[in-house]
Ligand SMILES: Nc1ncnc2c1ncn2[C@@H]1O[C@H](COP(=O)(O)OP(=O)(O)OP(=O)(O)O)[C@@H](O)[C@H]1O
């Protein structure tokens with residue numbers, strides 16, 4: 636991205652921003668708890684103005700604004716979850732701060748398993764429907780799951796429903812491209828190839844002391 640188009644992109648992001656850092660305390664300007672977006676990423680963030688970050692954001696937007704898939708891969712602490720949260724915040728859709736959905740793969744399967752004992756207030760179907768129909772969905776830490784046939788089928792089912800409905804999905808993995816295909820399986824990979832792409836989020840960890 637050259638500096639002119641990056642500045643233009645930054646300008647568009649600022650115009651589209653639902654609030655300014657000074658208004659962060661306004662609860663309407665943060666993701667609702669029910670979205671599942673973790674507290675750390677819920678309040679609006681004064682995003683960095685470096686070209687690399689903007690370039691990644693532009694790529695995610697290019698893939699998600701038209702109902703496609705974006706897969707963020709890279710090592711620990713490079714800002715993948717933050718990028719996904721910001722991409723969801725700026726997704727052009729009414730009520731996004733209320734209806735967007737975020738989950739880790741492990742969180743999703745633990746929640747589903749909890750319905751089997753009959754103690755949970757939600758059913759397996761409620762959870763699958765919420766994931767399949769959210770206006771934008773992020774599944775983080777996609778590599779952290781059991782890879783059982785049941786998990787693979789459920790994940791493929793959710794992705795296929797979203798693909799059919801042309802709803803955008805962001806997947807995040809601490810994987811290399813080589814191991815991604817094995818983790819996701821052919822069916823999901825083929826949908827990514829058609830509707831989206833892989834975005835490498837590399838570099839130094841932003842975590843303090845890393
Ligand atoms: N470009 C950035 N500049 C400064 N801080 C950042 C930047 N991107 C993210 N951060 C912050 O760095 C920390 C790590 O980011 P984040 O959790 O998004 O990383 P991650 O890639 O998802 O890591 P992991 O793979 O371990 O889940 C967070 O506190 C986040 O707000």
Ligand SMILES: [Mg+2]
Nearest residue numbers: 715716717775
């Ligand atoms: Mg993360």
